Amino acid sequence: MRVGAHVSVAGGVDNAVGREVDVGGNCGQIFTTSPQVWAGPDIAEDEAAAFRESSADLGPWVIHASYLVNLATPKEDLREKSIRSLQAECDAADRLGIEYVNVHLGAHTGAGVESGLDNAASAVDELDIPADVTLLIESDAGSGTKLGGEFAHLAGILDRADAELGTCLDTAHAFAAGYDLSTPGAVEDVIAEFDRTVGLDTLHCIHLNDSKHGCGTNKDEHAHIGEGEIGDDGMRAIVTHDAIGELPFVLETPTEDGRGFAWNVDRVRELRGE
Template structure:
């Protein structure tokens, strides 16, 4: 099973290798810079070489880069749209340098432009990217609060359909649950996975952010919990990670660091639920 965490690159991007190994992961996610500011990836040639070599030596991957939180593909504001496109171009170029196959992005919020215009904005913004061969942009499912898009599976399917790019999807379990897709039992997991397949297509599911939720299904509240200890719960998490459709999909955890537990505990829990321990 490919399971890992979103690990820090503090002190150098290549430090992600040791950080991932330390928590017991064999794949995972990184930011190339602080996600709270407009900043270009600042990756030295030595760092890039060390990251590629370390990933190959330790057999880590696939990795995914998470784009800046400031990126808003749905925005009707031209200045923000241009900044978002520029930021995404730099991320896909960084992925190419690092031999990382995926860049993950939220669609963002339409901020009053309306759902249809927001989806058109997102698709056309993505179409402006020059995505290198070997790199795929993943559109992430959202919790769906306010005017944010991506909470409905239909939003994801529409952007994939409207864009000329070959896009795929990252499903966040906590976000999907918050958006109203139940995952708290074996039957609920079967229904939600079947709906995803019907609307988006399981062939587009290339990565999963595996997180439990601190809030009830359908609340649109995005707050992650330890695996099996949130409102999705152990039954739901066990059913999800053992579902045949998820078997070969890499899992990246964004679980909290609290109660004396962090990524290592959660990764171990996932392996336990999968029956690997």
């Protein structure tokens, strides 16, 4: 099973590998810089080389784009900043030998869903995505004018963009957006709906998170695996499902109650029966 966590790059991106190993992960995710600012990746070549060498037996890895990126925006200045930021992350992934860059669609801020998807597709098509990097569009919790809460939004960007894109399904986001994942039957239904609407062939990564809030609340707050509203039954059904069980599962669970990523990685493996 491939399961890991979103770990820090403090002190150098190569330090992320040791942190992943320490929590028991064998794949992982990073921010290359603070996700709350427009500063781009600043990775020295020796750090990049050390990351590539030390992560040879781990993977895949994912770079999560800045939270400031808004591909769906109608505002030209924000659009240009978003494109530059995302291009820098794709280039960093290429340097680090990382397969995936993950991004949210953003918010249409009143322009409407169709216009937002058009904006997002045209922004993506301005990128020069390296041949060995795949850009993943992540599902969202669906609050306000944010796109990605409906599987149809993911299908919409894939249909519109000329670029070859993939998807990332976040379990807490999907649950918050109204896709029930709390029972084996519900999980089966949601995965079937995703396949019909988007296509499981596009799905490259699962952000495996439980939810502190109920289904359909649009509240994005992650919980420890099995201890949120999705619960053990739902989480077990997700990680053992034949159609997605071999995908990489990346945890973005909280550090609280004396438990962090290591506890959650162990819990996932227990639910998997490993």
